Amino acid sequence: MFEVISVDKAREKILQYLNKKKIEKVYFSEALGRVTAENIYSPMNLPPFSRSTVDGYAVRSSDTIGASESLPALLNLKGIIEMGKSSDIAINSEEAMGISTGGMLPENADAVVMMENTDSFDDGSILINESVASGENVIWEGEDIKSKELVLKKDHVIREQDIGALSALGILEIFVYKKPTVGIISTGDELVSPEEELTPGKIRDINSWAIKACVEKAQAIPKFYGIIQDEQDEFYETLTRSQIECDLVIISGGSSVGTRDLAAKTINDLGEPGVIFHGVSVKPGKPTIFGLAQDTPIFGLSGNPVSALVTFDLFVRPAIRRLLGLKPYDESEQVSARITRNLSSKGGREDYIRVSLTRKNDGTLEAEPILGESGLIFTLVEADGIIRIPQNTEGITAGESVQVFKRGVIK
Ligand SMILES: Nc1nc2c(c(=O)[nH]1)N[C@H]1C(S)=C(S)[C@@H](COP(=O)(O)OP(=O)(O)OC[C@H]3O[C@@H](n4cnc5c(N)ncnc54)[C@H](O)[C@@H]3O)O[C@H]1N2
Ligand code: MOO
DSSP states (O other): OOOOBOHHHHHHHHHHTOOOOOEEEEEGGGOTTOBBSSOEEOSSOBSSSOEESSSEEEEOGGGGTTOOSSSOEEEEEEEEOOTTSOOOOBOOTTEEEEEOTTOBOOBTOOEEEEGGGEEEEETTEEEEOSOOOTTTTEEOTTSSBOTTSEEEOTTOBOOHHHHHHHHHHTOOEEEEEOOOEEEEEEEOTTEEOTTSOOOTTOEEOOHHHHHHHHHHHTTOEEEEEEEEOSOHHHHHHHHHHHHHHOSEEEEESOOSSSTTOOHHHHHHHTOSEEEEEEOBSEESOTTOEEEEETTEEEEEEOSSHHHHHHHIIIIIHHHHHHHTTSOSOOGGGEEEEEESSOEEOOTTSEEEEEEEEEEOTTSOEEEEEEOOOTTOHHHHHSOSEEEEEOTTOSEEOTTOEEEEEESSOOO
């Protein structure tokens, strides 16, 4: 039998071995949610020229001193600045030019008077009914960011606005941490693929597909290695191939200690350091394995689909997030809710209970436990999340507030 360690210890050990992030270049518009692997500096001033923030007249502010509705300043209209065109005209003393919001300020102008604060006089001149200060209604060249200034720091998670900023600066390619390729192996003589007809004793493969979806959701790239039989040579050959081709490998099934359970043995057969731990004091997911073959992290998850998915969240997702340069645990994935029933738990073990969530009229959430064996995928289909009963408690009482790890979108 295996020796179990706590969930915290298991997570600590996993992260200890996951410190080799790879880097790749991506097109800026594909970078949402990725993490910068370099400091990015601006190649230019933004805006590249001083711009008006209103529709009106570009002026020299000194020409408007003391102007008011009762005593307007009369300025000569030198023309109109067209949008998207460079203005090489300069204004001189007592001159103004028509300008639109975003238009390029003519040379010598340092302010813009809003249209509504002017009156037309004749074709060639305009009355200015207010005085404007230097810089009023203007964004100066480089006011947003200056050439060589830091745009995005290394280890920054790229958001929508960052992509807009990269576009503004014409920064087309950036270095980010590489999306890990994750090998997925399902094991078991009883498994067939979803297209196949079932014959007695067979079941369709759940884990390959559910884990593939988990991997995609975690922003990594899944790579299927199919269903392999509980047979040593095939297992060894597939694991060797996947360990070479992938950044991380997930095996489901064969994690326990039965004679057919080949995962731990095969990970050890692949060489040093082999299995790092086998067995975690958690339900479901007790037989979880973590090991390394030639530096490639390998997870052996239980064949029971609910265990496989719960332990993916607990152990594999933090590992993938680490390789992507993200913080291993994302607290935004949790919400608080009130539990509707008493739940007991064996001390010395963390229990994860599936729950369905209901939004009450007062806006709070209620969590209803869904009990059942970890082989029952529909207990997870009906669930909106999972709650944790900590290792050193004997349960939770109805009405208590609990943290729910979301497994889906809360309606
Ligand atoms: N004598 C003991 N037996 C078991 C123990 C134990 O402590 N002593 N632990 C049980 C627990 S808890 C778990 S969890 C499982 C772990 O088993 P394995 O990881 O070795 O997985 P398998 O035996 O291969 O499969 C378990 C179960 O899941 C089904 N399965 C497997 N793969 C898939 C798949 N891809 N899609 C759908 N279903 C799958 C498989 O048919 C089995 O029913 O061990 C218990 N036994
Ligand atoms: O530890 Mo098992 O994962 O309860 O089904």
